[in-house]
Amino acid sequence: MQKVKAVISREKDAPVEVTTINVPDPGPGEALVKILTCGVCQTDLHYKRGGVGDNFPYLLGHEASGVVEAVGDGVSDVEPGDHVILNWRAVCGECRACKKGQPQYCFDTHNAEQKMTLEDGTELEAALGIGAFAEKTLVAAGQCTKIEGDLDTDQYAAVGLLGCGITAGIGAAINTGQVARGESVAVIGCGGVGTAAVAGAALAGATKIIAVDIDDDKLATAQSLGATHTVNSSSRDAVEAIRELTGGYGADLVIDAVGIAKTFEQAFQARDLAGRVVLVGVPDPGTTLQMPLDEVFSRGGSIKSAWYGDTLPSRDFPMLVDQYLLGRLDLDAFVSEKIGLGDIEPAFEKMTQGKVLRSVVEVAEA
Structure with a gap:
C-alpha cells in the first residue's frame, strides 16, 4: 500500500x-x-x-x-x-x-x-x-x-x-467515419475532440476539410491542424456554407463534435446523398432529437456514433x-x-x- x-x-x-x-x-x-x-x-x-x-x-x-x-x-x-x-x-x-x-x-x-x-x-x-x-x-x-x-x-x-479525447476525435474520422483519400469532411464543433477530428481527416487524406464553430480562435487552430476552410456559424448558416463549399452537394462525411440536437440536425442536413454522419460529441443525459424518418430513408448513407473513436x-x-x-x-x-x-x-x-x-x-x- x-x-x-x-x-x-x-x-x-x-x-x-x-x-x-x-x-x-x-x-x-x-x-x-x-x-x-x-x-x-x-x-x-x-x-x-x-x-x-x-x-x-x-x-x-x-x-x-x-x-x-x-x-x-x-x-x-x-x-x-x-x-x-x-x-x-x-x-x-x-x-x-x-x-x-x-x-x-x-x-x-x-x-x-x-x-x-x-x-x-x-x-x-x-x-x-x-x-x-x-x-x-x-x-x-x-x-x-x-x-x-x-x-x-x-x-x-x-x-x-x-x-x-484526441484519439476519440481522430478515431471518429479514421475509424468510425472511414475517411478515404480525396473525400470532403466537415467537423461541427472545434474543441479538443473536434479539432482532433480535423487532424484525423487530414491524416487520412481528405482534400476538403471544413471546420465549423462560433469561435474564430478555435477555427484558426483547426485551420493550423488541417482545415482547408472555416465557417463561423454565429454569422453564417453552417449547412448552407458546407453545401456551398462542396459544389452544392454536401460533405462526404460530417462529424458532430458537439452533441446537441441542433448540431446533429446540421450534420445530417450538411452531408451528401449517401454520405455519412458521425456523432462523437457527448450529449447530456436526456437529450432528445426529432427528425423526419422519411428524410433518414431518402438520404441514404449512414448515421453512426463513435465510441472512443x-x-x-x-x-x-x-x-x-x-x-x-x-x-x-x-x-x-x-x-x-x-x-x-x-x-x-x-x-x-x-x-x-x-x-x-x-x-x-x-x-x-x-
Whole structure:
C-alpha cells in the first residue's frame, strides 16, 4: 500500500480537492503506474457534475502517460520501467464483440479489481477506471499501452492525450467515419475532440476539410491542424456554407463534435446523398432529437456514433505515436498549458469558457 497525493471530487458540484489516498500494491492482472502527465478532459467535469453517476467520491483524471512501477501476477505485456499511455478499453477477449473479432467495441472492459481509497478507508470510484490526477494509480494491466520510441520529457504531455479525447476525435474520422483519400469532411464543433477530428481527416487524406464553430480562435487552430476552410456559424448558416463549399452537394462525411440536437440536425442536413454522419460529441443525459424518418430513408448513407473513436488502443496508440514522431500529427498543438495538481479547478473553468484545447497536469518527470 502506498500513500500519494491525488485530486478527488467529494460530492456533486463541489470544488475538487487535493488529498492523500491509499493505492494498493498490484494484484493479479493489475499494474501500479507512476503518473507523468494527465490532460483535463470534459469527461472529468461530467463526473464532477454528477453526469456520469453518483458514486462519489470520484478519483478524477484519465488522459495520462506514466511509467509502470510494479505489476501483479500473470502480467506479461508490460513490465516495470515501461513508459505507457493509459486507456479505458482494456479488452476482455471473451464478450460477444471480442469473439466477433471486434475488440474495439468490447462490452466488458477490464479495470483494476482492487479499489483505491481515502485515508479513512472510503472507496474511490476512479474516472473511467483510471483515476490519473494522482501521483500513482492502480489499473488493469490491459489499460497500459507501451510507448515505443524515444520521447523527450516534454513530449509525454502530448502523447498522454491519446488516452481519450484526441484519439476519440481522430478515431471518429479514421475509424468510425472511414475517411478515404480525396473525400470532403466537415467537423461541427472545434474543441479538443473536434479539432482532433480535423487532424484525423487530414491524416487520412481528405482534400476538403471544413471546420465549423462560433469561435474564430478555435477555427484558426483547426485551420493550423488541417482545415482547408472555416465557417463561423454565429454569422453564417453552417449547412448552407458546407453545401456551398462542396459544389452544392454536401460533405462526404460530417462529424458532430458537439452533441446537441441542433448540431446533429446540421450534420445530417450538411452531408451528401449517401454520405455519412458521425456523432462523437457527448450529449447530456436526456437529450432528445426529432427528425423526419422519411428524410433518414431518402438520404441514404449512414448515421453512426463513435465510441472512443472505435479505437483499439493496442492497434491505434502506437500508430498515432509514430505519426507524431514523424511530424505528421501535431499533438503538441493540443497542449494549451501545463499545470499542477492544485490547478485543476481553474482548468475546468478555462475549458468551459473555451479558452483551451487541453490543460495538462504535469505530475512527475519521465
